[in-house]
Ligand code: FES
């Protein structure tokens with residue numbers, strides 16, 4: 001009889017709010033993630049009223065954006081050709097303008113690593129990189145992603161696993177794995193912009209993601225290990241007699 | 246032959262074999278299945294909490310562009326009992342086409358009166374959820390000893406009302422299937438916890454012979470008890486595929502998950518405990534009711550998701566009186582949910598026990614060690630208390646200084662994982678030395694594929710990389726559904742047995758006395774084009790400790806509570822878990838982390854909210870139904886007690902049982918008053934501190950609660966002998 005001691009030691013984040021925190025500056029829900037001008041313009045065009053938003057956004061800039069938006073030809077509702085650059089490859093699809101990038105990837109491009117979980121920017125399972133920045137693919141229309149470099153987990157490495165993927169495997173940063181591609185994308189972007197993050201920075205980068213299996217401690221451990229940090233999760237064998245004496 | 250003592254893999258940390266597939270997107274889940282010509286399916290759901298559906302007109306939907314099939318959920322007319330009940334389903338060439346078509350379906354329905362709160366539903370004049378049966382189902386009652394006399398002679402008595410919420414499973418991969426018919430044969434990819442069980446259910450619902458159906462589930466994105474059956478959505482998918490003459494995939498949405506595919510029932514528990522001056526329990530009285538959804542009279546056994554739960558949980562007293570009832574409301578039905586009944590039972594009794602300890606001035610750990618009948622748990626409390634630093638950390642309730650109060654608490658879990666003796670496995674040894682193991686189980690993310698691989702590599706004495714575990718297919722030897730934490734205890738002995746048989750044949754055919762280890766390659770080469778197959782069955786001596794000896798686990802929690810905002814932050818959780826013979830300590834650790842985190846959500850965040858006036862689910866998304874996220878993570882410290890002599894056991898469920906109770910006790914210890922209702926949200930904390938008027942209790946009154954328990958007391962009771970979980 002023996003006693004294992006395994007210690008997934010996780011410091012408590014400075015954020016005191018125990019609910020899900022606001023999207024992180026580097027996470028997929030961040031303003032830098034989703035191209036603000038494009039989405040706001042689309043939003044305003046759909047809204048067709050500006051009175052309320054004008055007050056908050058500044059009437060001038062709204063007017064300018066509206067003018068720009070209205071100058072464009074309305075598209076749809078029928079399908080139209082959409083050119084997407086996915087994992088370095090230019091591909092043309094015939095899509096209705098209302099099709100999201102997530103749907104286009106999963107249903108038209110046959111790329112299924114971005115998962116559809118909430119479809120409303122709350123879980124991060126659909127995260128892909130757009131010009132290197134993590135974004136929620138469920139929150140972008142496919143037509144908006146034209147001309148930008150779209151990277152999914154499938155496109156991270158031609159051979160073998162990347163350091164993030166390797167660390168996720170070694171530290172068991174997953175259980176069912178449904179959330180994993182999303183975490184891998186955000187952690188990949190994090191380590192690119194910040195090769196030696198602290199655990200708190202890792203938590204922040206992950207805070208736009210949910211994992212119902214509760215793999216977070218091992219995901220944090222994997223991220224730190226991938227950045228060359230000290231492994232934070234270790235399993236010790238403690239003799240049973242010693243422990244239970 | 247028992248488990249080997251000198252192990253290469255068994256009990257060691259092993260990265261799960263399917264992890265690379267999962268981090269590269271190669272893992273294909275049901276949601277990812279694509280077949281040529283595959284259509285999208287979607288369900289039209291009731292917007293009425295209760296109605297008679299008199300006619301459904303599908304013509305316009307069928308005529309819409311891209312639509313290939315439209316069917317009603319049942320033969321019309323029928324009754325719907327909750328917001329989200331299935332009305333009809335449509336299949337078409339794109340999701341957009343299908344969503345458009347759903348809006349074209351005309352439903353003629355006559356709304357009926359409804360009720361969505363159990364305290365309303367229990368009233369005599371409440372609308373009946375099911376017309377011909379009362380909302381309050383029969384209670385189960387049990388009494389031993391002279392309860393009233395025992396209370397009268399107790400040194401200390403406490404009485405309290407403890408309440409738990411309806412919790413939703415929310416696996417990240419939704420429920421659903423993809424179905425392909427080839428003539429009268431059907432292949433279903435189902436996101437399920439039991440491929441063999443789903444095949445049986447498909448066969449009986451669709452009236453198709455079982456050998457014409459194949460169910461596949463190579464990868465699945467979590468279930469937590471909600472994916473044992475094809476569900477209405479699976480049956481509708483199969484019917485749509487038949488009607489359309491094309492494959493159909495029907496995955497439900499996040500929104501639908503909150504409505505219709507199961508939940509953990511709520512509870513209102515009135516608990517009275519009596520003890521002598523040392524804290525030894527003399528009497529336990531527990532009355533409870535909760536709602537499992539729109540069917541109340543159905544099973545009340547916790548294992549199937551009913552509103553009753555194991556009682557008394559863990560602790561026993563010479564005098565015990567139990568009565569448990571179940572109330573129907575117009576809401577989606579409950580089903581099994583990770584350790585059904587146990588977290589509910591644990592919260593009530595462990596909270597009450599702490600309240601009793603405070604009243605008597607006895608240390609909470611001491612009162613548990615005094616009353617817990619299970620030796621393993623008593624020792625775990627000792628080990629845990631030492632590692633946790635309980636002595637230094639435990640203070641009088643509410644006595645830490647400053648506006649942010651620190652508190653500690655603990656609680657235990659009881660489990661008995663058992664096993665399925667019919668489980669089988671097949672091991673095939675190929676001439677190049679590789680091994681295929683086939684098992685008709687599935688891997689929910691629990692690592693069962695890794696269990697199969699580790700056991701085979703260990704028993705064959707070969708490198709892990711040579712072994713591939715194949716699961717999730719009804720063409721593989723029968724295995725159990727993954728429930729009750731018994732997949733490991735069922736499959737590991739079967740793989741063991743198959744390996745032994747395969748080795749015996751390899752020995753005979755190769756002429757090599759011990760083909761394991763260094764001789765492996767040479768022995769396998771002799772097989773040429775005819776691999777060895779060993780067919781194994783579950784057998785005694787490897788996992789049956791679980792059925793003879795109850796499993797126990799304990800957890801300790803440390804929290805901080807901001808008394809100005811009411812926010813609770815969990816700093817640390819210590820888990821001491823009885824793990825039997827550990828198979829893979831790395832995936833075991835993952836699973837325990839997951840159990841704790843799910844318990845943390847149950848303690849602080851999660852609750853399905855039903856609107857009283859409209860009958861709708863108010864929080865069918867992750868903005869309003871809060872799951873624990875990365876920022877909420879405490880330090881999780883795990884002590885796995887490895888006991889090879891007990892054989893392999895499961896830990897997926899027991900590890901989630903005591904977390905919420907330990908956190909709740911820690912909150913009470915921090916602020917000096919009990920928040921006796923889960924989840925412990927800031928409004929309830931502030932109300933308990935008297936800083937805001939009774940939040941969380943606005944819609945009910947003490948009188949209503951009293952009347953509800955009076956109705957429960959008056960309800961007819963079946964006397965049931967329930968298994969005592971200790
Ligand atoms: S599916 Fe895009 S964030 Fe959840």
Ligand code: FES
Nearest residue numbers: 175176177211213
């Ligand atoms: S591993 Fe299952 S949701 Fe994250």
